[in-house]
Amino acid sequence: MRWHGRCPTSMKAISRENIYTIPNWLTASRLVAAPFVGYCILHDHYAWALGLFAYAGITDLLDGWIARRWNLGTVVGTVIDPMADKILMTVLTVALATKGALPFWLAGLILGRDFALGIAAIYYRWISLPPPKTMARYWDFSLPSAEVRPTTISKYNTALQLGLMGLTTVAPVVPSLDLGTPLGVMQYVVAVTTVWSGASYVYSKDAVKILSQPQQGEAEENEQTKK
Template sequence: MLNDQHLWSVGLFAYAGLTDLLDGYIARRWNKRTVVGTIIDPMADKTLMTILTVCLAIKGGLPVSAIYYRWISLPEPKTFSRYWDFSLPSAEVRPTTISKYNTALQLLLVGLATANPVIPADISSVLSVLHYVVATTTIWSGASYIYTKDAVKLLHQTSKDGKSQ
């Protein structure tokens, strides 16, 4: 992406998307879900989206505000180290419906922005509308994890006396 290798970028993005779909299908079809998988899979999705968003912003393919909207949609506290601290997987996260739509829309936006240099038609107006739609669904998705009762299940709770329940 950063070296203007657009066909490679599109190909690798498609590969990542297809393998993610296949992984999810296998986990659901043969009931191979794990607690670690419920954390790592969405984290990998967000990592891909974050890296591509930053690269597209650097290359002018997405407005810098896309990075801002992604950041404000993260739940508190908003620290890079806390977000990626794997010693904290004390919860099982169940994707909300809006988060699934949001991921699909993010993939569509990043995919179109990645493919834009090799698409012969002008899709700038489509991308502009999609920027606002994705910003809205990203915020909505973040809020859904905060306000949906069963989206996050604590695996280990500590009681008031400090003992694990």
């Protein structure tokens, strides 16, 4: 069979991006480090946990700076960067709550919000993936389909959550410091910002940008192809 005229949109080459950049490698290293942080906390190796936590914070700042400085930002980076933060946060929350260093009600609030956002991310990735929709293409992150844009309050919330987890991890390392009152205040502040940031994703129109929406011309072309 020979195609006549212009090819349908589904047959066009889909643009890919280079995901093997230094910022993305640094982000990937944070993903790898996260379970080791949890392991160290559960086995009372708080100094090691604090060191890995510091590494995660430094690389988080570094990958963003490199991406901006040398224009190495990628769509997949906008997805895996907050993903790395959330995985680290989940590991820290579960580990610290298990050790009794974090209240269960706050752990449930943090994990519940992140679980809801995770389900939303899976949904948007699927509906925005250009056809054909297959699991192989779904996990091929060189095919950008949706871009996540954290809301302002979400950025503050992430910083506050990381600050709370860091301070909670410091407490056993430096027992001479009385951190009871600061930790108590931060726990309630984080609870408020966690709820607030979760609601911001629901009401913000710019939090998720679909990249694969067909243009008007392409839509008309598809209609002509069907006829």
